[in-house]
Amino acid sequence: MVVVTSEPREDNFKRVIKRSYSDDSESEVARKKIKTEGEKKRRVKREQKEEEEAEEYEWWRDQNGDKDDTIRWTQLEHQGVLFPPEYVPHGVPILYDGEKVYLEPEIEELVGFFAALLETEHGANPTFQRNFFNELKLLMSKSKRKYPIKEFSRCDFRPMYEYFQKQKEEKKQMSKEEKAALLEERKMIEEKYGYCILDGRREKVGNFRIEPPGLFRGRGAHPKTGCYKRRVRAEQITINIGKDAKIPEPPKGSKWGNVIHDQTVTWLAMWKENVNDNTKYVFLAAGSSLKGQSDLKKYEKARELKKHIVRIRKDYMAALTSSDGKTRQRATALYLIDRFALRAGNEKGDDQADTVGCCSLRYEHVTFEDGKVVFDFLGKDSIRYYNKVEVHPAVYRNLVSFQRAAKTPGNLLFSLINTVELNKHLSSLMPGLSAKVFRTYNASHTFQQELEKQDVTPASSIHELTLAYNRANRQVAVLCNHQRAVAKNFSGQLSKIADRLMGLRYECRRHIDLLKPNLTDLSLADRAKYDLAPFEQACRDDPDRPITTEWLYSYFADLLTKDIERLEKKKASDATQSNLDSIEEKLASLSSELSTLNSKKEALSSSKSSKPYIPEMYRLTFNSIDKSFSTIQRLYTRIVATKTALVDKDENKTTALGTSKINYIDPRITVSWCKKFDIPVEKFFPKTLREKFKWAMHADKNFKF
DNA sequence: CCGGTCACTTAGAAAGAGTCCA
């Protein structure tokens, strides 16, 4: 969709045009493109003009290469972290064997964490349930009170769940003023904790909120999912801050665990989480100079790989047939990492979900079919990687032999190498090179290529350009296997669109049938003006979903039902004495048609009447050639739009475009493309991404990755 | 070399905000 919806966006657009599109005449087209759209769609008005136009430090302008990059800052001031509110008991019981059980606050809190997730996948996950229940039993055993609770299956958390639902509902029903007050409060907090002073500049802090307690929500088959993630106290937190800065005040009655002044790291605070013993950090926001610098560095490193890639590929291709087993394994792994954008695959512990990357692939993760290799394994976040691919014969032979050597499921395919070794080898080929650089390189490179392949010109509409961009984006997302859960009601949504499309096709066809006989008397030249061929093509039946009489009856029944609803509403809301009669009359005829239709439908199976019945109010009458023709044109446009929407939706159902846009595609490719095609970068980078990619916004229109 | 630690990037889910459409 092409929508310029609100004031700020329009504002941004103008500013970006002014700031980074130096040639004014060129931006004229783009401005026009936006203007009409903007005028048409703009509705919501919001004040908020600021968006901090403060004289910004443009760090990317003075990158004098190799400064000491172990020191990350010289001045650092911040306000510390924000703790979640203390627990407030609600006193809602759970049921055990149907009997109410009231819980002391600490236990009630824990149980509440579970009750809130009752209707989610976590709540239904046996591991999650078991881990949670063990935690609960532990807490109960430590309590002075005696609880009757012994078995999970005899618990009923519904009362608490329903209580939470009710609360959510109430929150939704809050008055405007209350909501505004809440927002104000949030703003105040952000103002205080959301910023720090870094080398004299005010920069945004990312996650200054301490993670609230809850149940650990591990992904996939994580053995610890459902474990109690405890409340974090000031005593567990280490603050990192400038020597001269004022140390932030810990909550009353508490002390920071530690305060350090480490200039070689970028975090402001750190603590250890209790479930997996992982370290959690408070970092600056993605749009900060520190993050921006390393982002730029990442892409520059990937571009550096461009200069070496031919040699490196030659190198590992040759090594595929090395007599040394280790070398052969390394080369094969590199081939997979380079060709299929696999992750390195560090080894993992037993207390984590069983997921793999390249080096940790096992016997069972590859099979061989029709001369191709099938990869099927769970990768990061337990996302399934399934790919049936053709590979170089040497790679095929190697994989077969590695698998044979592994003998049985559970054993490593690449038994002689690991990520450390692989990366060591890579860094010997190019300084700073590691496995993950290939993902960045291939993603950005693919994106640029795909974008060039697209059949668009600067004259193309915004819609076409957006489509082209997203297609290229999608190629990258597929390459990197970035997935998302299929939306809850996806198939319903799909068939809804498909149904709408069928309706449009039908309407288009009957209008064509109506018009056609009227064209025969026209002169040949005139007839050419009303060429129906493309429209006839468009409204041809989808072979998978032909228009049957049965469908037709449902279609009209649907139309009738909707019309009736509309009229009923009208009757209820603004019926006056004068129009009440006509409304009633219409209603009566509609419902009589509806019952006629229903009985016709009933009779369908028995009698095979050839001509479907059409309710009177939906029969068409011919008016004029021009009118009829323009109706067909309109319908055609809608058919085409609906068709693309359908294809797009289906292709997008499991592919997540965001991850590659945020992490893998050099933003300068997008910026330069936007400049070349005269389309505002806002179309592809929402506010936070523009913030994150500030450093890329002035990329030249001839920028090449 | 190896295992552990540390710091950082990358990831999908969930929450929240905005928009669309009947």
Place this chain on the structure above:
DNA sequence: TGGACTCTTTCTAAGTGACCGG
């Protein structure tokens, strides 16, 4: 006009890879 749907932001889990000490 409000409820469904979509897009954006936030949240925090899950990776990568360097380094360190034995």
